[in-house]
Amino acid sequence: xxxxxxxxxxxxxxxxxxxxxxxxxxxxxxxxxxxxxxxxxxxxxxxxxxxxxxxxxxxxxxxxxxxxxxxxxxxxxxxxxxxxxxxxxxxxxxxxxxxxxxxxxxxxxxxxxxxxxxxxxxxxxxxxxxxxxxxxxxxxxxxxxxxxxxxxxxxxxxxxxxxxxxxxxxxxxxxxxxxxxxxxxxxxxxxxxxxxxxxxxxxxxxxxxxxxxxxxxxxxxxxxxxxxxxxxxxxxxxxxxxxxxxxxxxxxxxxxxxxxxxxxxxxxxxxxxxxxxxxxxxxxxxxxxxxxxx
Amino acid sequence: xxxxxxxxxxxxxxxxxxxxxxxxxxxxxxxxxxxxxxxxxxxxxxxxxxxxxxxxxxxxxxxxxxxxxxxxxxxxxxxxxxxxxxxxxxxxxxxxxxxxxxxxxxxxxxxxxxxxxxxxxxxxxxxxxxxxxx
Numbered sequence: 001x002x003x004x005x006x007x008x009x010x011x012x013x014x015x016x017x018x019x020x021x022x023x024x025x026x027x028x029x030x031x032x033x034x035x036x037x038x039x040x041x042x043x044x045x046x047x048x049x050x051x052x053x054x055x056x057x058x059x060x061x062x063x064x065x066x067x068x069x070x071x072x073x074x075x076x077x078x079x080x081x082x083x084x085x086x087x088x089x090x091x092x093x094x095x096x097x098x099x100x101x102x103x104x105x106x107x108x109x110x111x112x113x114x115x116x117x118x119x120x121x122x123x124x125x126x127x128x129x130x131x132x133x134x135x136x137x138x139x140x141x142x143x144x145x146x147x148x149x150x151x152x153x154x155x156x157x158x159x160x161x162x163x164x165x166x167x168x169x170x171x172x173x174x175x176x177x178x179x180x181x182x183x184x185x186x187x188x189x190x191x192x193x194x195x196x197x198x199x200x201x202x203x204x205x206x207x208x209x210x211x212x213x214x215x216x217x218x219x220x221x222x223x224x225x226x227x228x229x230x231x232x233x234x235x236x237x238x239x240x241x242x243x244x245x246x247x248x249x250x251x252x253x254x255x256x257x258x259x260x261x262x263x264x265x266x267x268x269x270x271x272x273x274x275x276x277x278x279x280x281x282x283x284x285x286x287x288x289x290x291x292x293x294x
Numbered sequence: 295x296x297x298x299x300x301x302x303x304x305x306x307x308x309x310x311x312x313x314x315x316x317x318x319x320x321x322x323x324x325x326x327x328x329x330x331x332x333x334x335x336x337x338x339x340x341x342x343x344x345x346x347x348x349x350x351x352x353x354x355x356x357x358x359x360x361x362x363x364x365x366x367x368x369x370x371x372x373x374x375x376x377x378x379x380x381x382x383x384x385x386x387x388x389x390x391x392x393x394x395x396x397x398x399x400x401x402x403x404x405x406x407x408x409x410x411x412x413x414x415x416x417x418x419x420x421x422x423x424x425x426x427x428x
Contacts, residue, residue, distance in 0.1 A: 032355075032405055043405050046355075080396035114393040115404045174407045208409035211346035286358040 033259045034176055035222045035251035037278045038137060039200030041178040042119040042169030044110055045077030048289065053282035057135050059273045061147035066094040069133035071104075076288075081110045091133040096151045102129030102159075108167070115171070123165035131155045135276065137163065139184045140194025140233045143243035143271040160188045174207045176200070176224075192235050198228035202249070215255055223250045226263065229272075243272035251280075258283050321377045327389045334385035338409075338416045348417025351410050355403065364421055370399075379423045387415045 034041045037055060045051055053073040060066040068091065075085040085106045092098035106125035131154035133147065149157075162185050169178040182196040202224025209219055229244030231237060247265030254260065261280040267273050338344030353362070359370040366372030373379075378387070391411045394402035403411060 034405075041405075044401065046401050047399050077401075080394055080399055080401040110396070113396045115402050171404050171407070174409075176405070204407065207407045208344075209347040209351050209413055211343040211350075213350065 032253065033222075033251060033261070033282060034178075034200070035202050035224050035249045035261050035263070036178070036200045036226055037249060037261070037263055037265075037280065038135075038180075038228045038245075039178050039198040039226050040108070040121070040123065040165065040167045040169075040180055041176055041200065042110065042121050042167060044080065044108065044121070045075050045083040046286075047077045047080050048287040049077050050285045050288040051075040051282055052285070053280060055134065055136065055278070055280045057133070057276050057278045059133075059135075059147070059276045061144045061273045064144075064148040065096055067133050067147065068092050069101075069135060071134045071136065081113070083108045089129055089132055089134050091131065091151075093133070093151055099131060099151055099155065101132045101134075102127065104129065106163075118168050118170050121167040121169070123163075123167055125161075125163040125165075127159060127161040127163060129159045129161075130157055132159065137182055137184070137196060137198070138228055138230050138243055138245065139163075139182055139196035140191075140230050141241050141271075142194075142196075142230050143241070144267075144273050145271075147273060158188045159186050161186045175203045180228075192233040194233040195231035195237060196229065197231060198226065200224060200226045200249075213255065216252075220253050221250060223248070225249060226265070229268070241271055242269075244268040245272060245276065247276075247278075249278075321381070323390055323395050324377075324382060324386055327386050331389040332383050332385045334383075334388055336384040336388075336412050336415055336419075338412050340420070341416065344413045344416040345420045346417075347410075348413035348415070348420075351406065351414050352417050355406070356414065364418060373418050374421050374423055376423055379419065379421065384412075384415050384419065387418065388412065391415070 034043065037057075051073070053075065054070060055073065056068060056070045058066070058068045069089070070091065071087045071089045073085055073087050075083060077083050085108075087104040087106070089101045089103065090099060091101055104125055104127045106123060109122045111120065111122060131151050164183050166181045167178065168180075169176065178200045180198040182198065184194045184196070185191070202222050204219060205221040205223060206218035210217055214220070225246070225248050227244075227246045229239070230242035231239065232242060244267070245265045246268055247263050249261065249263035251259055251261035259280075259282045263278045265276040265278060267275065352364070356364075359367060360373050361367050364373035388411060390400070391403045391414065394400045396402070406414075
């Protein structure tokens with residue numbers, strides 16, 4: 001009972017912090033974010049802009065305790081072709097504990113200038129986490145069994161990982177189609193390289209903007225779908241004992257530039273967590289370090 | 295010795311940055327525009343609604359670099375120059391917005407989608423050439 005109260009309290013604390021953080025920033029910006037939670041598109045952060053984001057996932061694994069994984073992200077556009085991002089991760093598990101699970105630092109580089117029919121982006125991330133439940137990517141044999149390990153034990157399993165992604169993205173008649181190929185290696189315990197994928201498709205509900213400012217008009221919404229999962233590891237490539245997820249996704253950009261997204265996602269096999277609910281909130285600050293930017 | 299090589303590196307980076315910015319602001323990008331893109335026509339033309347919508351998009355995404363009235367800032371060029379208003383075709387501007395000029399700090403705006411890109415162009419072309427910006 002006490003742990004359940006702690007779980008609820010942590011949800012409230014996260015909500016209050018996010019609200020305060022967003023109220024602190026008054027610089028207007030209207031980010032046009034894709035509604036993806038796991039998939040990366042080819043879009044880079046605009047140079048000089050800082051995106052403050054929180055991505056959250058709530059799940060209830062079979063035979064385990066309900067959990068909420070959260071991360072706070074700072075995404076900065078260093079140049080038009082280079083975006084860097086820093087994450088702080090945490091999770092709360094019902095009847096267990098609320099813990100800080102580590103940090104991650106990623107860099108995305110777009111090697112080819114200009115727009116092509118398919119646009120590659122190279123992604124590299126360093127992770128230092130343990131007992132992570134943010135599920136921002138699914139690789140190898142990640143799945144429901146991982147969520148059954150109590151926090152006290154899971155924290156002992158350090159994950160010092162490097163993650164590489166090839167992101168491919170295309171814009172076709174207002175649709176965005178993105179494909180990610182993921183490989184990850186934990187250097188802490190000699191695990192083999194693990195593989196995964198994520199696919200996303202999305203489109204604004206209306207492509208042309210309205211002449212008048214509006215709040216709930218179709219152009220402020222982007223909708224789509226995501227499919228992602230593990231592909232085994234270097235010792236056994238394939239979908240055997242991997243988890244796979246699919247779900248619709250939608251986001252809405254408020255007039256003050258805040259973007260709110262959500263997505264119900266469904267496990268496609270018995271190895272997956274049956275249901276995940278993801279939600280996000282983000283805010284973009286324009287030209288935050290402009291004095292240092294050329 | 296190390297300090298000298300670091301200074302050289304810094305100078306080279308600075309020079310490349312300056313060249314890249316100058317390449318965009320002097321219109322060198324126009325030479326890269328393929329003929330089929332140059333000839334594209336703005337489907338929104340001079341439509342008042344498109345200009346108003348373009349102004350909103352401009353203020354959301356472009357004004358922080360190019361200035362609230364597109365008059366330029368210390369670091370980014372004015373869009374009220376003869377080059378933008380008269381020499382470049384609408385197709386040229388569309389190509390620049392879709393592809394960006396990433397070396398010069400101009401990102402690709404393809405994520406806006408064609409209709410919004412054309413609306414921004416309709417707004418930008420509705421502005422007057424500033425004498426000082428010629």
